[in-house]
Amino acid sequence: MKKREAAFNLKRFLMANIVPIIFILLSIFAIPISQFSASYLIQEMLIRLARNSFLVLSLLIPIIAGMGLNFGMVLGAMAGQIGLILVSDWKVIGLPGMALAAIISTPLAIALGWMCGAILNKAKGREMVTSYILGFFVNGLYQLVVLYLFGYLVPIRSPELVLSRGYGIRNAVNLLGIRNCLDYCIPLTIHGIKIPLGTFIVIAVFSFFIIWFRRTKLGQDMRAVGQDMEVARSAGIPVERTRLISILISTVLAAYGQIIFLQNIGTLNTYNSHEQAGMFAIAALLVGGASVAKATLPNVFVGVILFHLMFVVSPMAGKYLIGQAQLGEYFRVFVSYGVVAVALVIYEWRRARERAYARRMFRGEA
Amino acid sequence: MSSTLLRMEGITKSFFENTVLRNVNLTLERGEILGLVGENGAGKSTLMNILFGLPVIFETGGFEGKIYLEGQEVCFTSPLQALDAGIGMVHQEFSLIPGFTAVENIVLNRESTLYNFLVEIFGERLATLDYPKMKDRAIRAIKRLEVSIDPEMIISEMPVGHKQFTEIAREIEKENTRLLVLDEPTAVLTESEAEILLEAVKRLASQGIGIIFISHRLQEVLEVSNRIVVLRDGEITLEKKASETNIREIASAMVGRRIEGLTTRAAQERVFSTPTMTIEHLWVDMPGETVRDVNLTIYKGEILGIGGLAGQGKLGIANGIMGLYPAGGKVTFEGQPLPLNDPTIPLKKGIGFVSEDRRGVGLILDEGIALNIAFTAMQIHELYIKKFLGGVVKWRDDRAIMKAAREYINMLAIKCLHENQKVRELSGGNQQKVCLARAFALNPKLLFVSEPTRGIDVGAKSLVLDMIYKRNREQGTTIVVTSSELEEMRAICDRIAIVHEGKIAGILPASTDSSEFGLLLMGAKPTVEEGVISVG
Numbered sequence: 066m067k068k069r070e071a072a073f074n075l076k077r078f079l080m081a082n083i084v085p086i087i088f089i090l091l092s093i094f095a096i097p098i099s100q101f102s103a104s105y106l107i108q109e110m111l112i113r114l115a116r117n118s119f120l121v122l123s124l125l126i127p128i129i130a131g132m133g134l135n136f137g138m139v140l141g142a143m144a145g146q147i148g149l150i151l152v153s154d155w156k157v158i159g160l161p162g163m164a165l166a167a168i169i170s171t172p173l174a175i176a177l178g179w180m181c182g183a184i185l186n187k188a189k190g191r192e193m194v195t196s197y198i199l200g201f202f203v204n205g206l207y208q209l210v211v212l213y214l215f216g217y218l219v220p221i222r223s224p225e226l227v228l229s230r231g232y233g234i235r236n237a238v239n240l241l242g243i244r245n246c247l248d249y250c251i252p253l254t255i256h257g258i259k260i261p262l263g264t265f266i267v268i269a270v271f272s273f274f275i276i277w278f279r280r281t282k283l284g285q286d287m288r289a290v291g292q293d294m295e296v297a298r299s300a301g302i303p304v305e306r307t308r309l310i311s312i313l314i315s316t317v318l319a320a321y322g323q324i325i326f327l328q329n330i331g332t333l334n335t336y337n338s339h340e341q342a343g344m345f346a347i348a349a350l351l352v353g354g355a356s357v358a359k360a361t362l363p364n365v366f367v368g369v370i371l372f373h374l375m376f377v378v379s380p381m382a383g384k385y386l387i388g389q390a391q392l393g394e395y396f397r398v399f400v401s402y403g404v405v406a407v408a409l410v411i412y413e414w415r416r417a418r419e420r421a422y423a424r425r426m427f428r429g430e431a
Numbered sequence: 432m433s434s435t436l437l438r439m440e441g442i443t444k445s446f447f448e449n450t451v452l453r454n455v456n457l458t459l460e461r462g463e464i465l466g467l468v469g470e471n472g473a474g475k476s477t478l479m480n481i482l483f484g485l486p487v488i489f490e491t492g493g494f495e496g497k498i499y500l501e502g503q504e505v506c507f508t509s510p511l512q513a514l515d516a517g518i519g520m521v522h523q524e525f526s527l528i529p530g531f532t533a534v535e536n537i538v539l540n541r542e543s544t545l546y547n548f549l550v551e552i553f554g555e556r557l558a559t560l561d562y563p564k565m566k567d568r569a570i571r572a573i574k575r576l577e578v579s580i581d582p583e584m585i586i587s588e589m590p591v592g593h594k595q596f597t598e599i600a601r602e603i604e605k606e607n608t609r610l611l612v613l614d615e616p617t618a619v620l621t622e623s624e625a626e627i628l629l630e631a632v633k634r635l636a637s638q639g640i641g642i643i644f645i646s647h648r649l650q651e652v653l654e655v656s657n658r659i660v661v662l663r664d665g666e667i668t669l670e671k672k673a674s675e676t677n678i679r680e681i682a683s684a685m686v687g688r689r690i691e692g693l694t695t696r697a698a699q700e701r702v703f704s705t706p707t708m709t710i711e712h713l714w715v716d717m718p719g720e721t722v723r724d725v726n727l728t729i730y731k732g733e734i735l736g737i738g739g740l741a742g743q744g745k746l747g748i749a750n751g752i753m754g755l756y757p758a759g760g761k762v763t764f765e766g767q768p769l770p771l772n773d774p775t776i777p778l779k780k781g782i783g784f785v786s787e788d789r790r791g792v793g794l795i796l797d798e799g800i801a802l803n804i805a806f807t808a809m810q811i812h813e814l815y816i817k818k819f820l821g822g823v824v825k826w827r828d829d830r831a832i833m834k835a836a837r838e839y840i841n842m843l844a845i846k847c848l849h850e851n852q853k854v855r856e857l858s859g860g861n862q863q864k865v866c867l868a869r870a871f872a873l874n875p876k877l878l879f880v881s882e883p884t885r886g887i888d889v890g891a892k893s894l895v896l897d898m899i900y901k902r903n904r905e906q907g908t909t910i911v912v913t914s915s916e917l918e919e920m921r922a923i924c925d926r927i928a929i930v931h932e933g934k935i936a937g938i939l940p941a942s943t944d945s946s947e948f949g950l951l952l953m954g955a956k957p958t959v960e961e962g963v964i965s966v967g
Contacts, residue, residue, distance in 0.1 A: 280559050281556065281557050281559050281560065282542060282544055282555065282556045282557070282558050282559075282560060283556035283557055285535070285560055289528050289531070289540075292529055292530045292531070293527075293529065295526075296526045296527060296528055297528070297539075297540075299510065299526055300526075300539045300540040301511050301514070302539075302540050421716065421757075
């Protein structure tokens, strides 16, 4: 009897973590083929953890509030980029530059988050697709602002930022002034591996914030709203407001996350950087074993490592295996969209099964 | 100070034309348990909705009458006001957060919190939760009920009984709760769980809380209540001390709703002996109408009624046999086994179905009457179809469809402008006639009709019932009518089966006294030999 129970639990564990397990197996298979050294891979993973974790963390709060994966985080990413463009124009460099970019982006992100939250409250049950399309819409607004209004209504003095026609921002903005300023603000090297300690400290502080936040009244309300909106409402919890706040926090954090991301990369791809931010962050979170309804801090970090390990390893593995590095490029797009699609299907399938199971409990012997 | 806790005076409420409560007077003393009993639609829920100030009451024009709570006139416009005034409600379906522990649910939105400096900036909601204190409060509430619930257990892992206790604990944890409404609290409980619950309810009353106990299990109501009020058709038909009445008296006060315009037919005992369908151990997984274990024989040529309260599973039987919901068990039709879970098979074998979900399943609302009447017959029997090239090309035979439609429109007196009028534009009664016409067009040997008179006006009701009756008498079609309206079934059926908790509670000839049916509806079995009543 006990043995059967144990076997059952193992099966349940495997089923619940099927996505990360597949990725671990793929990595075990691909790492030797790619012929990368351990120290190279460790260095890469540390950089990518610093680069992406904050963006992925910004997704957690809407999941707690039952609003699913917030594709609308690209709104925050755009706000962060506008902050970065302005500080590079004003030539504010280093940590003060980053701080100023964050300060500029905050009201923008709050406004966008408010709008996004208000719209999602009108689209209950369809938050994900709505926020996804909302991302495209706001992308249009962003292009209008950056391509036409910057240098026209908003004065931009640095000629290297402005298109030759006199207004609009160039396709690539060099962020040399703030490049890696947070990552290596506290220099630390172990066995020749540079540790981006500054960013890790920010991420750690923020992780503790999330743990603490879950224990606040607001966090508790979000969990309640996320599990059953009607029950929460009848207990007097302001459902709409709680949901709106969760999206607002997520959008603001995504703005900061994008600033940290671009600080690490060092160049801003004005019209593309934000577009993939949402999809890659969501894919990483799902690879880490999260679902539409449940995500934890370990999901974030495991997900970032596994997802980016595949990113780094698969082009070389593809090259050595069949002589084509494009395989890896193909693989990363295929994987990131595929994993999102699979996660959504699995989630719906599980929910239907749980509902049928719950009903079956009311049925007698037959 | 008087001990009267609640007084409702002259409560009258109508939804548009339909009066659901007529001059209802109700009082409740402190520490008293009032049993409130009535069939579905008798007005119990409307009365409670008025007490709680549910928005639906005000959206439909408010109500007449006055409510006094401890001598003060009150009129709640939202349930939250009622909660603040110390009225608690425990629903039939749980209103708990499934992933929370018992503690978290008991103190939901009334959590104890600890101060921190962020509260100054962002407001009260950033205070952290004080788990030890919350747990203390929850344990105290559970102790008042004298039941054993693990306070740290997650709701979704609890047995149903514990969920119910958690919900009651939440209501009494509120410091000012003076009045508690329990809406069918034992409906999902096992017998032993129900007993513990009844004990807990009595204990609460002895602590001075007034309790309104709504239940369909009459034995329980009698056992737990001090006083019993029976509602029927929006009026109080019985108000007595529990010690001075009995189940039979309550049951007969409940049933026997008046129905206007019903044709009275001479009771005529017909005897049938050839079974056409036998149902053994049928289960149907229909949400809200689960069928658990139904055994039933339908005889050729009869009209069988299937009755029961809402949610007990009566609607699931026909839906399961027709393959519309996952089902299992053994069904034999005309001597051959009938495979379940495939809607085309029963139709092909000559079993028709008029769904209770007229607008959803029954009709294609944006198509004309003619096509609605013809489409199942076209699909199943290839009637009204012209074949070309040896059946490779099949064409709709519009002329035949029109001709048939005209016949049915005349026969069933469907009020419409022309045969191609969209059914969406028809009244409920005429839509129902179109549904019947479609079922008749299949020329079924056995016809299931679910809730034929739901949501249609009085005149159309008797017409629809007459049609079912005539079809049976003139064409000999075996008909199974599933309905919540017992009196309507008594007017046309030969036998009536009553479904209770997913099983057949009993089958009686339609001419049986209505109080017997009342007992069956409540799950009490009348054992005729001894005249003793036992609860099943």
